[in-house]
Amino acid sequence: MKPHVYVACKIPDETESYLAKHVQYRKWEGPGAIPYEVLLEELAEADGLLTSGNKIGLELLSRAPKLKAVSTMSVGYNHFDLDAMKERGIIGTHTPNVLDDTVADLILALMLAVCRRVPELDTYVKQGQWKKGDNDVLFGLDMHHKKLGIIGMGRIGEAVAQRAHFGFGMDIVYHNRHRKPDAEHKFGAKYAEMNDLLHEADFVVLMTPLTPQTRHLFGRNEFAQMKPTGIFINASRGPVVDEEALTEALQQGQIFGAGLDVFEREPVQPDHTLLQLQNVVTLPHIGSATAQTRNDMAMLAAENLVSALLGADPQNVVPELRK
Numbered sequence: 001m002k003p004h005v006y007v008a009c010k011i012p013d014e015t016e017s018y019l020a021k022h023v024q025y026r027k028w029e030g031p032g033a034i035p036y037e038v039l040l041e042e043l044a045e046a047d048g049l050l051t052s053g054n055k056i057g058l059e060l061l062s063r064a065p066k067l068k069a070v071s072t073m074s075v076g077y078n079h080f081d082l083d084a085m086k087e088r089g090i091i092g093t094h095t096p097n098v099l100d101d102t103v104a105d106l107i108l109a110l111m112l113a114v115c116r117r118v119p120e121l122d123t124y125v126k127q128g129q130w131k132k133g134d135n136d137v138l139f140g141l142d143m144h145h146k147k148l149g150i151i152g153m154g155r156i157g158e159a160v161a162q163r164a165h166f167g168f169g170m171d172i173v174y175h176n177r178h179r180k181p182d183a184e185h186k187f188g189a190k191y192a193e194m195n196d197l198l199h200e201a202d203f204v205v206l207m208t209p210l211t212p213q214t215r216h217l218f219g220r221n222e223f224a225q226m227k228p229t230g231i232f233i234n235a236s237r238g239p240v241v242d243e244e245a246l247t248e249a250l251q252q253g254q255i256f257g258a259g260l261d262v263f264e265r266e267p268v269q270p271d272h273t274l275l276q277l278q279n280v281v282t283l284p285h286i287g288s289a290t291a292q293t294r295n296d297m298a299m300l301a302a303e304n305l306v307s308a309l310l311g312a313d314p315q316n317v318v319p320e321l322r323k
């Protein structure tokens with residue numbers, strides 16, 4: 001008998017064909033995200049779950065007595081209750097590496113959009129405000145040859161450093177849980193304590209996972225230490241930043257601007273104060289969203305799940321759940 005899988009997110013046809021060869025599956029057809037109650041009902045008979053962000057906690061596990069493996073189609077797995085999964089012996093997998101370049105490209109796009117004020121100037125042209133003689137009010141800041149501070153020098157952090165250093169001649173300073181001699185060698189990156197990095201950097205890119213240790217890692221104290229010309233980019237997870245503190249820093253001119261792909265509550269509401277500020281560039285949590293990369297992530301997530309259910313060693317078990 002093939003194992004039963006429930007697919008709670010949208011996946012490409014190619015991934016469905018792969019799944020069909022190895023497992024029996026049912027899937028959420030939409031519209032929108034699967035309601036939690038529907039997911040609980042569907043999991044009553046499932047051996048495996050393919051998801052892209054459903055909270056995997058005690059309640060869900062208690063309603064899924066046969067569940068052996070959960071595969072998330074994301075590299076971040078802050079939606080996994082790791083203690084509860086460990087207790088139940090659930091195999092939890094994620095999709096590292098395949099999205100690094102795509103997410104790093106988007107981070108560079110955010111950096112450029114903020115320092116050269118791209119969305120603001122786009123609106124200016126489209127609204128017919130371009131008059132001869134307007135000049136210095138439109139000026140931005142340079143990115144090339146400036147100093148980039150990366151907090152969380154992991155897979156994506158390194159892909160950002162590589163682009164910034166070799167493409168834009170930027171000096172790299174980083175803060176991480178552990179030193180990364182390899183990054184120091186490849187990009188001349190210098191390790192710094194967080195406070196020193198904040199004082200020195202022209203751009204600060206936050207790229208840690210969301211964990212109990214990183215929740216609100218960035219607050220008033222951190223923004224107060226950045227340069228008034230500093231640019232802050234968050235494409236990690238919203239709750240790593242205290243949004244009230246970020247809003248104040250932007251309103252009071254403590255920093256020049258911010259680029260955000262993630263928010264404390266998603267989807268962010270259109271009346272959120274941050275969205276009213278001209279020096280903020282926002283995106284709808286879209287870092288890995290190109291057709292190619294999303295296909296690769298879906299296939300990797302499906303392969304991880306199939307391996308876990310068929311008793312082979314899945315490649316990408318999250319570190320905290322490895323035996």
Ligand SMILES: NC(=O)c1ccc[n+]([C@@H]2O[C@H](COP(=O)([O-])OP(=O)(O)OC[C@H]3O[C@@H](n4cnc5c(N)ncnc54)[C@H](O)[C@@H]3O)[C@@H](O)[C@H]2O)c1
Nearest residue numbers: 076152153154155156157176177208209235236261287288
């Ligand atoms: N916006 C998006 O669409 C998008 C896409 C992919 C990933 N992400 C987020 O980016 C995160 C990073 O992805 P990755 O593949 O580079 O992960 P990774 O594990 O390779 O890198 C994370 C780095 O952060 C460091 N770190 C952890 N806690 C820290 C702390 N308290 N202080 C300093 N450094 C700390 C780790 O040592 C590691 O080097 C993911 O967990 C996910 O939340 C967002």
Ligand SMILES: O=C(O)[C@H](O)CO
Nearest residue numbers: 073074075076077288
């Ligand atoms: O963690 C990830 O892979 C991205 O945020 C997409 O969810």
